[in-house]
Amino acid sequence: MPIWLEVIVRTLCSAVILFILTRMLGKRQISQLSFFEYITGITIGSITAYLSVDVDTHWYLGIISMGVWFLVSLGIEYLQIKSKLARDWIDSKSTILIKDGKILEENLKKEKLTNDELLEQLRKKSIFQTAQVEFALIEPDGEINALLKKEYQPLTPSHLGIKVSPEPEPQTVIIDGKIMDEPLATNGLNRQWLHTELEKLGVSLDNVNLGQVDGYGQFYVDLYDDKIQVPAPQEKATLLAQLKKCEADLEMFALSTKETSAKQMYGACSERLLKIIDEVKPVLSR
Structure with a gap:
């Protein structure tokens, strides 16, 4: 066998083997790496390269x-799952860098970090003052x-004592111009409903890059042709307007009789009805 052909065969076989081993080791190998997993990745990659050429x-x-x-590597991962002591020794523990707005310089040196690197990482999280x-x-x-102090945290409904209903999961019903029947059925919808919504928007199915339905039945589309302006869904606004009209009619009836x-x-x-409108208005207004 010629050398160039042997190199091709070795490379292809090595790539397949490396892919299989990586899949078997799990997704942590490509996301949150421990020290040992980092070493394992480099070593197996180097062996694969040498094996190829x-x-x-x-x-x-x-x-x-x-x-x-x-x-x-598989044995180490199994040991980490079974033993917290092994996890702490292999992966190490989290290290506090800032406490009560004060930078802990000794811990910073221990982790081989500079103040500039720390500030850079905080800025990526939209934090510009360590005192906060x-x-x-x-x-x-x-x-x-990082956790901001209470007075610097964004205001949320829980801070105001407001209970917010859970947001239903949106379903992707069109991908690359093709209808996804399972997500449609999850929301209790069908193809006829989908085609009706497309007709309302005045767009064809083959021009839809992505179509999604939120938990409230509103239909959103992204078109291949970016020059076409798609009107925003009006279901929530229409429902809110109808509720207000009903309340106004009842009030008028009360005054006229x-x-x-x-x-x-x-x-x-x-x-x-006015109380119901006040309760649902935060949902129908967003």
């Missing part, structure tokens, strides 16, 4: 070496997380 080396020796590293930070720590994977019992009934219904 070093034609003087027996190919099975490289595969054996990769297999040993794979088994060792309650505490910040560096995770075992090297990421820095001369019968006492009817006046009281219309007035009570108007008040109850």
